[in-house]
Amino acid sequence: MLKESLRMSWQNIRANKMRSFLTILGIVIGVTAIIALITTVEGATQEMTRQFSELGAGKVSVSVSGTALKRGLTEADLERLSELDNVESLDPTVSFTRHVSNGQRLTENVTIEGRNAVYFQRSDGLLSAGRGLTPMDMDRNSHVCVIDATLRSALYPGEDPIGQTLIVGGQRFTIVGLLSDGSEDVMSVMFSSGDEGKVILPFLTAQRMVHSNSVTSLGIYIHDTTRTDETIDDIEGVLNAAFNYKDDAYRVINLESLLDAMDTMLGMMTTMLAGIASIALLVGGIGIMNMMLVSVSERTMEIGLRKALGARPKAIQVQFLLEAVMLSLLGGVIGILLGNMLSLVFALWLEIDFTLSAGAILLAFLFSATVGVIFGWAPARKASQLNPIDALRSM
Amino acid sequence: MDEKTLGEKILIMDDITKVYDMGGEKQTVLKGIHLEVSKGEFVAVLGPSGSGKSTLMNIIGCLDTPTSGSYVLHGRDVGGLDEDALAGVRSKEIGFIFQSFQLLPRLDALSNVELPLIYSGVPAHERSALAEKMLVRVGLKEKLHHYPNQLSGGQQQRVAIARALCNNPAILLADEPTGALDQQTGKQVMSLFHDLNEEGHTILMITHDQGIARHARRIVRLLDGILSEGGVEDA
Numbered sequence A: 001m002l003k004e005s006l007r008m009s010w011q012n013i014r015a016n017k018m019r020s021f022l023t024i025l026g027i028v029i030g031v032t033a034i035i036a037l038i039t040t041v042e043g044a045t046q047e048m049t050r051q052f053s054e055l056g057a058g059k060v061s062v063s064v065s066g067t068a069l070k071r072g073l074t075e076a077d078l079e080r081l082s083e084l085d086n087v088e089s090l091d092p093t094v095s096f097t098r099h100v101s102n103g104q105r106l107t108e109n110v111t112i113e114g115r116n117a118v119y120f121q122r123s124d125g126l127l128s129a130g131r132g133l134t135p136m137d138m139d140r141n142s143h144v145c146v147i148d149a150t151l152r153s154a155l156y157p158g159e160d161p162i163g164q165t166l167i168v169g170g171q172r173f174t175i176v177g178l179l180s181d182g183s184e185d186v187m188s189v190m191f192s193s194g195d196e197g198k199v200i201l202p203f204l205t206a207q208r209m210v211h212s213n214s215v216t217s218l219g220i221y222i223h224d225t226t227r228t229d230e231t232i233d234d235i236e237g238v239l240n241a242a243f244n245y246k247d248d249a250y251r252v253i254n255l256e257s258l259l260d261a262m263d264t265m266l267g268m269m270t271t272m273l274a275g276i277a278s279i280a281l282l283v284g285g286i287g288i289m290n291m292m293l294v295s296v297s298e299r300t301m302e303i304g305l306r307k308a309l310g311a312r313p314k315a316i317q318v319q320f321l322l323e324a325v326m327l328s329l330l331g332g333v334i335g336i337l338l339g340n341m342l343s344l345v346f347a348l349w350l351e352i353d354f355t356l357s358a359g360a361i362l363l364a365f366l367f368s369a370t371v372g373v374i375f376g377w378a379p380a381r382k383a384s385q386l387n388p389i390d391a392l393r394s395m
Numbered sequence B: 001m002d003e004k005t006l007g008e009k010i011l012i013m014d015d016i017t018k019v020y021d022m023g024g025e026k027q028t029v030l031k032g033i034h035l036e037v038s039k040g041e042f043v044a045v046l047g048p049s050g051s052g053k054s055t056l057m058n059i060i061g062c063l064d065t066p067t068s069g070s071y072v073l074h075g076r077d078v079g080g081l082d083e084d085a086l087a088g089v090r091s092k093e094i095g096f097i098f099q100s101f102q103l104l105p106r107l108d109a110l111s112n113v114e115l116p117l118i119y120s121g122v123p124a125h126e127r128s129a130l131a132e133k134m135l136v137r138v139g140l141k142e143k144l145h146h147y148p149n150q151l152s153g154g155q156q157q158r159v160a161i162a163r164a165l166c167n168n169p170a171i172l173l174a175d176e177p178t179g180a181l182d183q184q185t186g187k188q189v190m191s192l193f194h195d196l197n198e199e200g201h202t203i204l205m206i207t208h209d210q211g212i213a214r215h216a217r218r219i220v221r222l223l224d225g226i227l228s229e230g231g232v233e234d235a
């Protein structure tokens, strides 16, 4: 019986191809939009989370700002911070710009960063060649440096830069490592000043170049990321004492909370856009209802005949309801295909991973089935209640 | 003939009335109908247009309910049955044959004949064999997969007759079965009715045409909502 109803519904949809297509267009558009949205946002979120956790998990960044810049953080402050519970190590950074040369060619506005060895220990995949700076480099104040790909192509095109000499601020450094492309952590991308390239020097060496012994930018690595919030409270305690509780003396940025905030924002955006897309679904549902009502009045004689031949009202209702659900699901399936194709295009374009979102597909499927049931209900009921005599007379 | 009239009663109508209420103005279309039809009979209800023939047929076919009176079909009082039960009765006991055939244009002959079998719950694998048997019976062996628009009027009516037969109903109900056919084709349909009646099918046929009514074995006249037994003058 159900199989017969399915077959008859399908026959009817096929018999009115153009009309069926136009009817489901609203559903197709709505589902396409929802699928493309959810899949793309999910992909983008995954990508961001991956980058963040690869490059900045368990790291809290402190930057001193405003008038407090002059004082900065002293040795004693750093000492106190490193003694805090759950703090693993400190990664102070100095950052400024200088011109650098290889003896023949000169590049202006290169970002010079002073960093500790811990930066290299904590970040995987940072280097594409050579080695990072080691604790021994720090202790000995060795004149070694790591450069990035931009600077390499400016000063050593087509050559192996490892072992070459680089002149920074009148001092000679031996290049020991090459940063890989796009390996920088999110924070340093956000705060870096120039795009003319970058050189990383041992921290103390760099600090001496700017004749300062205070620190204005600091990464703090922590052991247990589940206790990040407590540790941040402790850090702020030390910093408040150091800066005399002055407002705006420093900023503490925690990558996890940044990620959370971004997640929330994306979630809100998705909800909003999905809301808009569901208006398309609603319109599609009304389209289906309209088509079904037309279909019921066109097939009045058929309904009357079926009743005369022994069809119970339920059987008529099921048949028309199935037709509405089938139309709606057909729209849903086309929408799912189109939506995923669209998000594949987006993924290629935004260079993020494309993954089929089972959740989104299920959601779209359920949604379109529901739309079919809701908007098919009234026409199906109307059909089932037609009086067979009136229906047969309408011939 | 005689032994047939003594047989089992297929329908017993007692004092059936039908009143249409048209915005306060009541119109009594059937005025106390008494009618009994036994198994194996071939009855024609003859009456002029507007006499209430279709109204009577709708009540007999359980498509409509009388305003008053009792109606027992194949031993079952159908007064007070709900819609689902009436659908069941139509499915099992009644085979409808309409003036305008009422075939579904998107289905071929075989599928049209299968329709009542779907609603009476015959399993799919038995349906097409049964439907084919019925089509062969009405002489359409070669036309199983023709669509209604590929068939002549007489052939279409024979498909409709096959459809009416396939649930082996207690009674075949035909409303002006030749109304849409030319005389020659009408005669062929009547001779088919004859054969079916010979095989034991009970037939009740409604017509305004004396010439057609003559094909039946018994004629009742409906005039202005009143039914009376009576032959055709020269029957």
Ligand SMILES: Nc1ncnc2c1ncn2[C@@H]1O[C@H](COP(=O)(O)OP(=O)(O)OP(=O)(O)O)[C@@H](O)[C@H]1O
Pocket: B020, B021, B022, B027, B029, B047, B048, B049, B050, B051, B052, B053, B054, B055, B056, B208
């Ligand atoms: N649903 C209805 N509401 C009101 N009046 C009706 C209804 N159906 C039938 N009638 C009236 O009942 C009377 C008998 O109608 P019916 O259709 O039974 O006639 P008939 O004998 O079949 O005529 P014909 O030979 O033209 O088909 C007519 O006067 C008609 O107007």
Ligand SMILES: [Mg+2]
Pocket: B053, B054, B055
């Ligand atoms: Mg009539």
